[in-house]
Amino acid sequence: MKKIFFKVLVLLMVFVTLSCEKTKTHKDKLQVHYENLEPQELTIKKYNEALFSIDTADFANGLKSIQKDYWVFLGGNLDDAEAVDYLKAFAVDTFCIKLNKLVKERFSDDTELTEDIKSVYQHLNYYYPGIDIPETYFYVSGIDYEMPAVMIQPDGVLISMDYYLGNEGKLYDYIGMPRYRSVRCQPSYVTRDLAQAFYDNFFAGRIAQKDVLSGMISAGKQLYFIEAMNPSLPDSVLMGYSSKQTQWAEQYEADVWAAMVGNNMLYENDMMTFRNLFGDGPFTQSFSKEAPARLGEYIGLQIIRSYMMHNEVSLQDLLKNNDVQQIFQNSQYKPLR
Secondary structure: OHHHHHHHHHHHHHHHHHHHHHHOOHHHHHOOOOOOOOOOOOOEEEHHHHHHOOOHHHHHHHHHHHHOOOHHHHOOOOOOHHHHHHHHHHHHOHHHHHHHHHHHHHOOOOHHHHHHHHHHHHHHHHHOOOOOOOOEEEEOOOOOOOOOOEEEEOOEEEEEHHHOOOOOOOHHHHOOOOHHHHOOOOHHHHHHHHHHHHHHHHOOOOOOOOOHHHHHHHHHHHHHHHHHHOOOOOHHHHHOOOHHHHHHHHHOHHHHHHHHHHOOOOOOOOHHHHHHHHOOOOOEOOOEOOOOOOHHHHHHHHHHHHHHHHOOOOHHHHHHOOOHHHHHHHHOOOOOO
16 A cells, blocks of 8 residues: 555656646746845936036036036037037927936836846846946937937946836827837837947847748847846837737737748748838738737747757856757757647
């Protein structure tokens, strides 16, 4: 009787172990101990507040008084009247003044955001110990939405906070930003865009995008890196989708993949196919008006997640690996209908 009981117990333990292994998700691999890594403290310099607080009656001297602290913005010759006039015109512009006011109101308590930014830096230090992270600055750009909201310079990480005000007051509609873009103008996107800026600075462009498959693998690696720096980031923010679009992508993932394979799209390299699968916009025309744009990126992310789940590979090894076929074949990617 004891032997039978023992055998049943062993079988149960094996079953539980296998069940636990099966229920693991890609998120489990991204949970790392980063809390004791640098930086332990993070101070963010707010160039917008310094600039817009200068007395316009003595603007040139006001600029000089903050030049040392904000050299990354004011490293030029402040005795140059034309340069000073350009900066003054920006500082007295009514729209820019409004943007600064909105930024100060929206981020009056930025404690949580600062902690989230610090967490991204700590994750960077986990995967790349000793990586050089310059000082972090908030500023107001005037919203040129063709420019990135976060830029990495040798002397500073520059975050344009007027990109993250939310569109509740139709601010971004007013400047003509498309709705599919303004959905990403939320505070929750700051750390996502921060991680992307680091990726673009250090890792982008390593895979030649000669066809759809290589484009998907390249995009998937980028998105996986962003997720590794922000493990709690929801897929909607990671992809820049609305919740409805995210649900559509999850529900029809297998159908999208079947269409790609069935129509021999993986090795297509024509501009129209690339624009259809990777171009930004309100939807993917070849599927439906409910289908979100950039479905090639979404499928690429799923391929990379599958690859990382089925292989003992580090993030560093993933980013070094430019063998598209090896990644694809070893991913064992096969979405279930």
